[in-house]
Amino acid sequence: MASTPPVSRYPARAPDAPGLPARRAALRLLDAVLRRGDPLEIALHGASQGIVDRADRALVHAIAAETLRHLPDLDALIDSATRNRLPDDAKARMVLRIALVQALVLGTPPHAAIATALPLVDGGPRKLVHGVFGTLMRGTATLPAVPALLPEVAARWAEQWGEAMPEAAAKAFVVRPPVDVTLRDPTETAMWAERLGGESLAPGHVRLPAHDAITELPGFDDGAWWVQDIAASIPARLLGTGEGRHVLDLCAAPGGKTMQLAAAGWSVTAIDQSAKRLTRLSDNLARVDLSASVVTADLRDWAPEAPADAVLLDAPCTATGIYRRHPDVLHRIGPRQIAELAELQAALLIRAADWVKPGGTLVYATCSLEQAEGEAQITRFLAENHAFTIAPPEAEELPQGVTATAEGWVRTLPLPLADKGGTDGFFIARMVRH
CATH class of the missing domain: 1.10.940.10 (NusB-like)
Structure with a gap:
């Protein structure tokens, strides 16, 4: 039973x-x-x-x-x-x-x-x-048209940039960020701007109207372009054409700058410590039919066999410059995290400087709105490394609406290009080794 x-x-x-x-x-x-x-x-x-x-x-x-x-x-x-x-x-x-x-x-x-x-x-x-x-x-509750920043964030940015900056940052917070694409062939800029129904702010760039189905747009499957905020494209733009010379792209994944450099004729070695992110980089290179040497390594332990003609260090940072796309950064990042990352950046910058040939170029970049990760970092580096000097960009090297500072570096804040959808927050410095 x-x-x-x-x-x-x-x-x-x-x-x-x-x-x-x-x-x-x-x-x-x-x-x-x-x-x-x-x-x-x-x-x-x-x-x-x-x-x-x-x-x-x-x-x-x-x-x-x-x-x-x-x-x-x-x-x-x-x-x-x-x-x-x-x-x-x-x-x-x-x-x-x-x-x-x-x-x-x-x-x-x-x-x-x-x-x-x-x-x-x-x-x-x-x-x-x-x-x-x-x-x-x-009670018909509503939220303000312009969201309030966290008080500690607003105070920190006001201290660094003045009162107008956090006000502009709050206004940008509620605007959907535009979609920028970088073209594999900059000579086709006008054609792709027309085909995609967008606006170009620089050679090799198109800003698209709001669009969700990115992979369904013309040219994606053919590898004619990739998504990349226009500010994020500036570091590689400042290295110009490669003509077969060797460049180290440090902290390279997911590969937007690697693809730019390869498309511009550089022989690229792309290094990142995340194997998973480098897999994505390799997939991106395959889609756009470009090539680079890919290395999985921690830059604190790795070194090249010989100095390179150019080094691009897109350093690990707080990413407060991309707060519009990733609002969580404003809740996770404070003075302690900024100080810790600034210390790492300084160490990586010193190592990267040793990998540049005499006469070569070093580009340092962070997607951060914190001066400790940009202006203060380079000011200290130049004071301690007299072999390097700032090489200010020419106007034609920069997108419309973006200008170099009096110091010769580039800083994008929420204010520039606000009428066209704005940009991510970036700091970029180009330096030449004597």
Whole structure:
């Protein structure tokens, strides 16, 4: 006689309501960024485990990214509707942020936003969350047209750049960044600008109108171009044509600058310590039918067999210059991280300088809006390395709207090209070894 299966002491968990797994994943993702300091793009994979549908994964990313973009303003709304301020790390506050950003930014109907938010409280103060959300919705809550920067970020940037800079940065925060592409053949700039329906701001560049299906555009499958912010293209532009000379592209992945240099006739050795990112670089080179020697190595341990004609060091940095695309950086980066990365940059810059031939060129770049990673770095380097001098760029070497500073280097901030969609924040210095 067959035995009767034992009855579980615990009731089976009810299946998740539609849309709830994505909201639960968004909660995990925000916790990873705000509590652990993980980069949003890296934490997304772990937070979205079990979510297969691409649209649902995109929703997870959108909820988290827009929550981070509007966090100070979301918190101001929540605080306006609570008698006692919720702790910053309270789950009720995080769940309210998620519900509000869906209703006020992503266009989710309020009833759906709160229905998928309440289960996230997990037996906590559901009544409080429901009441605060209802109060704000009945009061026709809105978010400011220009999101507020985190106070500590605004203060740091104002101290470095003046009060106008954080104001411009806040305005740029809410504008969808444009899509820039770099052309494999700069002589075809006019043709590709017409075919892609875009505008060129420099030879070999086209700025596209808003477009989501990038891989479906003409020329992508043929490898005629690749996506690269116009500011990110400046470091390689400052090295000009290679004519077969040798260049070291340090911290090269995912390969935008490597492709630029190869297309410009340089013999490129691309070095990065991430094998995974170098696989992507190799795939990108194959798509555009360009070649480079690819090396997986930590620059603190590696050295070339002989000095090169040119070295491009796109140094590891805080990436605060790409905050528009990655709003999590403003929540993860502070004085400690800036100081740590500045120390690493200084060490890499000294090593890279030894790998430049006499008469050769060294380009240093960071996608950071922190002077410690740009201006201060090069000022100190030049004071200690008299074999190098700044080689200021000529106007024709730079995109429209970008100019060299009085010191001879390039700094892109949110102000230039604001009327055309802006640029990422970059610092670039070109130096010649005597």
